[in-house]
Amino acid sequence: MNIAMIGSGYVGLVAAACLAEIGHNVICVDNDARKIEALSAGSEVIHEEFLPELLARHRGRRLKFTTSLHHAVRPSEIVFIAVGTPPCESGEADVSFIENVCRDIAAEINGHGPKTLVVKSTVPAGTSDWIRSVLVRNGVPASNFELASNPEFLREGSAVTDFLYPDRIVIGSSSATGTELLRRAYLPLTSGSYHGCVSRVPQPDDSCSPAKLIVTKPATAEMIKHASNAFLAMKVSFINAVANVCEAVGADVEELVQGMGSDRRIGTRFLKAGIGYGGSCFPKDVSALRAVAEDRGCDFQLLDEVMRINENQRKAFLHRVRDALGNLKGKRLAVLGLAFKGGTDDVRESPAIALVQSLLHEGCTIQAYDPAAMERAREEFAPNGKITFASSAYETARNADALLVLTDWEEFLTLDFARIRSLLRQPILFDGRNLYNPDRMQDLGYFYFSVGRREIAPLQAKAAEASSEDAA
Numbered sequence: 001m002n003i004a005m006i007g008s009g010y011v012g013l014v015a016a017a018c019l020a021e022i023g024h025n026v027i028c029v030d031n032d033a034r035k036i037e038a039l040s041a042g043s044e045v046i047h048e049e050f051l052p053e054l055l056a057r058h059r060g061r062r063l064k065f066t067t068s069l070h071h072a073v074r075p076s077e078i079v080f081i082a083v084g085t086p087p088c089e090s091g092e093a094d095v096s097f098i099e100n101v102c103r104d105i106a107a108e109i110n111g112h113g114p115k116t117l118v119v120k121s122t123v124p125a126g127t128s129d130w131i132r133s134v135l136v137r138n139g140v141p142a143s144n145f146e147l148a149s150n151p152e153f154l155r156e157g158s159a160v161t162d163f164l165y166p167d168r169i170v171i172g173s174s175s176a177t178g179t180e181l182l183r184r185a186y187l188p189l190t191s192g193s194y195h196g197c198v199s200r201v202p203q204p205d206d207s208c209s210p211a212k213l214i215v216t217k218p219a220t221a222e223m224i225k226h227a228s229n230a231f232l233a234m235k236v237s238f239i240n241a242v243a244n245v246c247e248a249v250g251a252d253v254e255e256l257v258q259g260m261g262s263d264r265r266i267g268t269r270f271l272k273a274g275i276g277y278g279g280s281c282f283p284k285d286v287s288a289l290r291a292v293a294e295d296r297g298c299d300f301q302l303l304d305e306v307m308r309i310n311e312n313q314r315k316a317f318l319h320r321v322r323d324a325l326g327n328l329k330g331k332r333l334a335v336l337g338l339a340f341k342g343g344t345d346d347v348r349e350s351p352a353i354a355l356v357q358s359l360l361h362e363g364c365t366i367q368a369y370d371p372a373a374m375e376r377a378r379e380e381f382a383p384n385g386k387i388t389f390a391s392s393a394y395e396t397a398r399n400a401d402a403l404l405v406l407t408d409w410e411e412f413l414t415l416d417f418a419r420i421r422s423l424l425r426q427p428i429l430f431d432g433r434n435l436y437n438p439d440r441m442q443d444l445g446y447f448y449f450s451v452g453r454r455e456i457a458p459l460q461a462k463a464a465e466a467s468s469e470d471a472a
């Protein structure tokens with residue numbers, strides 16, 4: 001099939017590369033000329049596993065890049081919209097990028113046969129109806145287009161395998177033609193034929209194949225996406241609130257999660273205590289769903305609480321660092337991780353960035369390292385010498401007063417913490433993602449602070465403390 005993908009960001013680019021991988025001809029559009037130039041030249045514009053391989057395989061053949069909506073839309077049967085829907089100050093989703101794209105598409109549709117427009121961006125319930133009216137207002141006869149909602153559930157860090165081996169594909173459409181076209185577009189995934197290909201991207205162990213297809217109304221499809229993200233954010237805030245109680249009563253949140261999660265109705269996924277959720281989706285989608293509920297007069301204060309807990313979690317972590325170090329002014333801190341989560345270079349709404357901003361504000365100097373996000377993170381800070389970027393995790397630790405781990409990168413799990421200890425001025429480790437075993441950190445001689453677990457002091461320090469208590 002001939003497909004246009006409008007918006008070549010984290011979602012559009014991955015979706016386009018994967019649609020090319022399953023056999024379609026895809027033209028990717030973006031109004032960021034530099035991005036299109038870089039993509040056409042084969043440069044990496046986002047960090048995502050397997051994406052470079054797919055781009056190399058299909059670029060110039062089944063996958064093309066352009067800044068011209070005209071060139072992309074005219075030959076395409078399906079036009080996906082994957083532009084951003086950032087939050088407005090009120091918390092509502094800003095759908096103005098979608099509106100702009102629809103106006104541009106309207107100018108291209110007329111006289112070129114019916115097109116199926118598919119909204120992949122995350123949008124509030126009711127957006128499909130509104131898009132219909134935007135197109136009609138811009139002179140497109142209703143008989144000239146079909147509309148469908150096809151929300152995307154990929155996660156940054158595993159976006160390619162999430163797209164190719166999804167838990168479900170959701171199609172929301174009130175038109176049989178639009179639904180049928182999308183069914184055909186996804187057939188290699190829903191029939192499992194792609195998963196039998198020799199050259200397929202390797203299937204993750206815990207993934208489904210073939211993919212489940214859910215066909216519903218547009219408003220339901222739009223709600224499925226918002227409700228899914230809000231639910232996952234709620235799980236994170238729930239376990240963070242539980243972690244705080246664990247600390248207060250001397251329980252261990254990680255062991256608690258094993259106990260709780262063994263109940264198959266609950267499971268352990270997304271019950272990870274830490275410094276809270278971030279990224280370009282959860283924060284905005286929770287507040288967008290809250291705004292939809294409020295607009296329709298529905299009580300959904302639960303979501304206010306989810307947001308409040310998330311914000312407090314960061315503050316509590318900052319408080320812990322301040323408390324343990326006495327004061328922050330003049331402290332030299334090493335930070336591991338700037339991306340909002342491991343596996344991506346995305347720093348939008350990253351809790352790590354917010355914490356580093358607060359630490360800088362309190363007079364610390366920061367030396368930071370992230371395996372993929374340093375380029376993007378650099379743009380978040382004023383170039384005043386208060387933050388420097390190191391070339392490795394070990395370089396970051398050199399002469400620092402303490403080490404803070406703020407992103408759950410897999411490579412941070414296997415660091416040589418004996419070596420890091422020898423580089424630090426003081427063996428103090430704040431683990432904002434509960435990545436390490438407290439006993440092991442104690443054996444290595446660390447003062448170790450994590451979330452929802454007991455504070456650890458090195459054995460020698462404990463012995464000294466006990467003998468001074470005895471003497472007193």
Ligand SMILES: NC(=O)c1ccc[n+]([C@@H]2O[C@H](COP(=O)([O-])OP(=O)(O)OC[C@H]3O[C@@H](n4cnc5c(N)ncnc54)[C@H](O)[C@@H]3O)[C@@H](O)[C@H]2O)c1
Binds near residue numbers: 011035153
């Ligand atoms: N990032 C994720 O993990 C993720 C996952 C699922 C769903 N989503 C949703 O998908 C949508 C896109 O998210 P993203 O992270 O890819 O955003 P992004 O900011 O990475 O990409 C959006 C792209 O659209 C381009 N664009 C904006 N206006 C345009 C126009 N008029 N014409 C052509 N291009 C235009 C921008 O230049 C940008 O490259 C959002 O609604 C988001 O909520 C994101």
